[in-house]
Amino acid sequence: MGKLAKATEIMYHTGLSRKMLKGARFALLPGDPGRVESIAEGVGQCERLAVHREYTSYLSYLKDEPVLVCSTGMGGPSVAICMEELARIGITHFIRVGTTGSIQDKIELGDLIVVKGAVRLEGTSTHYAPINFPAIATLKVTNALAAAAEKKKYRYHIGICISSDTFWPGQERYDSFTGYVPKAFRGTLQEWQQLGATNYEMEAATLFIVAQSFGLSAGCICVAVAKRTDGEKVASQTIYMGALPKMISTVKEALLMLIDK
Ligand code: URA
Numbered sequence: 001m002g003k004l005a006k007a008t009e010i011m012y013h014t015g016l017s018r019k020m021l022k023g024a025r026f027a028l029l030p031g032d033p034g035r036v037e038s039i040a041e042g043v044g045q046c047e048r049l050a051v052h053r054e055y056t057s058y059l060s061y062l063k064d065e066p067v068l069v070c071s072t073g074m075g076g077p078s079v080a081i082c083m084e085e086l087a088r089i090g091i092t093h094f095i096r097v098g099t100t101g102s103i104q105d106k107i108e109l110g111d112l113i114v115v116k117g118a119v120r121l122e123g124t125s126t127h128y129a130p131i132n133f134p135a136i137a138t139l140k141v142t143n144a145l146a147a148a149a150e151k152k153k154y155r156y157h158i159g160i161c162i163s164s165d166t167f168w169p170g171q172e173r174y175d176s177f178t179g180y181v182p183k184a185f186r187g188t189l190q191e192w193q194q195l196g197a198t199n200y201e202m203e204a205a206t207l208f209i210v211a212q213s214f215g216l217s218a219g220c221i222c223v224a225v226a227k228r229t230d231g232e233k234v235a236s237q238t239i240y241m242g243a244l245p246k247m248i249s250t251v252k253e254a255l256l257m258l259i260d261k
Pocket of ligand 1: 200
């Protein structure tokens with residue numbers, strides 16, 4: 001077990017302290033600071049805690065359980081910084097609630113994907129564990145998310161994502177400034193599809209490896225906002241807004257299962 005900060009010590013990047021979290025053990029982690037408020041309100045009664053850099057945070061209450069909602073920003077480095085600070089102020093369960101690009105035809109825009117493992121197509125996690133160590137979500141968190149989506153009868157999938165450091169070349173997108181995808185990434189979309197991976201995103205591998213290295217728990221659920229079997233573009237915000245209530249109610253149901261344990 002790592003070291004907790006003093007109750008009043010304010011963390012440098014997130015602007016949060018142990019005292020501000022009121023004993024919260026669970027954190028919901030969207031990437032986008034602009035999505036924190038609506039997620040926090042969806043969880044329950046909430047108050048804004050801090051707005052620092054890419055880290056906007058609210059404290060919500062699910063029944064009597066305080067739940068932190070904090071944005072991570074995009075990509076591994078800002079996720080790892082966030083987790084380092086949140087672990088020091090008492091968070092033991094990190095649940096990413098993000099957006100993603102599906103790579104299998106059966107996964108439609110707006111579907112939920114419970115991510116059970118991640119391809120480490122990024123660099124941050126290698127600072128915590130060698131590259132041949134697998135990036136896997138905590139089983140009880142994954143099971144709770146899947147059981148919750150099943151109970152709610154939502155369209156959902158359980159799968160392995162590719163966590164890429166880049167939105168364009170690493171996800172084999174050609175609609176970039178240069179249109180160029182380096183040789184190392186050409187043909188990779190097809191290979192991941194052939195291997196049965198489900199989706200591209202940018203944070204899960206770091207989340208899983210950092211949590212594992214801390215001896216803490218992590219899980220991930222995403223809404224598909226791009227469908228790579230149809231094209232490279234991200235769908236309109238309407239898709240995300242339409243799916244958000246489903247993701248929030250799934251996560252709330254999963255939290256109730258995890259809190260009871
Ligand atoms: N996030 C990603 O990283 N890729 C997508 O295609 C959509 C969301």
